[in-house]
Amino acid sequence: MPVTAAPAVLRRRTGIAAGAALVLCLAATGCSGLGRTAVGPVEYRTAEDEVVSVNSPSVKGCHEMEGDGAREVVNETKIDMILYPTRDCSGGGTTYVATTFTDINSPRNAPWRSYRFVH
Incomplete structure (x- = not known):
């Protein structure tokens, strides 16, 4: 039973x-x-050939790059990003960098000076 x-x-x-x-x-x-973050590092090489690594930056707002900006940007975060040639994430001439991708800017172009995340 x-x-x-x-x-x-x-x-x-x-x-x-x-x-x-x-x-x-x-x-x-x-x-x-x-305080959501873009889990993982953003690494970039400045015009002075200095490597800067920012670990898990906030997904909100505009992030200004150090020095005179970056010639190479590696997005190892879990979120896509947009690179800007201005310090305040405004204007045209942007570049979209998907997660786990790298962008190398031509020496003829202005360096990237800021970035923000697509979320």
Whole structure:
């Protein structure tokens, strides 16, 4: 003869499972807006041949590059980025760099001076 749980026990287990799922959903939603970063490094080589590495920068806002800008940019983050020849992420002449890709700027062109993430 099979053993079955009483209806009260099943309701209690279902209620506990539903409550746990609700808590997990609320925790995930609450944390999603906290200082999101582009997990991984952005590395670039300046015009002075200095290598700069920025680990997990914020996905929000414009990021100004050091020195006179960059000739080579390596995007090892999990988010695509846009490079700008201006210091304030404005204007044209931009370049799109997908995640895990590198952009090497021609010496004839102005260096990249800022970047922002596509999110």
